[in-house]
Amino acid sequence: MQAITITQDSEPVQLNDIPKPKISGDECLVKLSASALNRRDQWIREGMYPGIVFGTALGSDGCGVVEEGSADWIGKTVIINPNVDWGDDPDVQSDTYSVLGMPTNGTLAAYIKVPAHRLHKKPDHLSDEEAAALPLAGLTAFRATIKKGASKAGKRVLVTGAGGGVSQFAIAFAVASGAEVYVTSGSQEKIEKVKKVGVTDGFNYREEKWFKAAGALGGFDSIIDSAGGNQLNNYLKIIKPAGRIVMYGSTAGHPEKLDVFRLFWSQAQIMGSTMGSDDEFEEMIEWVNKCQIKPTIDKVYSLDDYLDAFDRFKAPDSFGKIVIRF
Missing domain, CATH: 3.90.180.10 (Medium-chain alcohol dehydrogenases, catalytic domain)
Incomplete structure (x- = not known):
């Protein structure tokens, strides 16, 4: 074969x-x-x-x-x-x-x-x-967004890198949960595309001070990220007190430094997430069917x-x- x-x-x-x-x-x-x-x-x-x-x-x-x-x-x-x-x-x-x-x-x-x-x-x-x-992208996004990120109605969620396969599912699950959803992308065209499926707005991470506009919203309850790198410190500037930064990838590599003071003073949680359990796979499929996610x-x-x-x-x-x- x-x-x-x-x-x-x-x-x-x-x-x-x-x-x-x-x-x-x-x-x-x-x-x-x-x-x-x-x-x-x-x-x-x-x-x-x-x-x-x-x-x-x-x-x-x-x-x-x-x-x-x-x-x-x-x-x-x-x-x-x-x-x-x-x-x-x-x-x-x-x-x-x-x-x-x-x-x-x-x-x-x-x-x-x-x-x-x-x-x-x-x-x-x-x-x-x-x-x-x-299967793989859906499970990864479901665990990161719903189970670890606790996305639900009344929460504000930021999904980074709006063009990727997993991030697309993260957006879909966050929107289906009833959360207020924002994204980052290096392309305004991609931001406009996801706004058509329920995303409120987005920020171009190629702009040096993009996080200031994001922070003006009042902060995010959770940030779902696949990149890592030096943006991590920007996430710490816009996460709400006791908020969750969930990382399921590291396409941008390691951060050169970590703002530890901001991390502990904000009571923020940085959480790793990889794939998901078999029970979460079944739960993910239930969400896909119930919410008609594509x-x-x-x-x-x-x-x-x-x-x-x-x-x-x-x-x-x-x-x-x-x-x-x-």
Whole structure:
């Protein structure tokens, strides 16, 4: 079968033929119809991810039809929980935790085998491409925004980097929660786009004093951030007393310094967040169904154009999730 694998070639991501998986025990065989890329796939391509196993099929997100396995699932269109061994502690993943697509074969393949308990019915209001974009980014955003950020009616929430796939879900969940939602972006066009889906306004982080306009609102109850870097001190200037800064990524790297005085005097909380538990995955799907949440799709590519799909991460105008159709 065809699969997009990680190799040691000059172009690490290659479309190769690998053996079709054979199921056993409680496993099901899913024929993928669509798979979505995540930033981690590009990081693996660039050699910036720990524990790379060459020859592995990449991809954590997918939608498809069950062809073999449990009679309860055969013929049904499903999405896959990408967690592998979260563990029993709802607050933190286990020492053996990993995500589908590295080190085990993932969803950028014609077929994948997974235990039946990883399967969930595709939300009826989503196309296969939209459903494929949901699992990893949706779970990450749900935990960061709803569970850790405590977004709800009466709260003011700032979501940073409005063009990313996870941030788009964070915006959607925050809006659905009834919160007053703002964003940051380096593009006014992207700010205008998210205002159409319920965002109140946005701030251009390329402007040196953007945080002054944000602070004039009276502060934020929570800030949902994927960048880190030197903006962290700006967040401390605009977070409300005892507010929550939830960080699920570090695309801007480490801050050069931290305003510790402002941190402790404001009683602010800086919270890390990674993926989410299996229970939170089920809760996330319930929200998606109840609130009719749809992923923002940047572009859908054919399998033959897979390298263009990966390269799309570098485009400054990318907005939402990148999907490959099988």
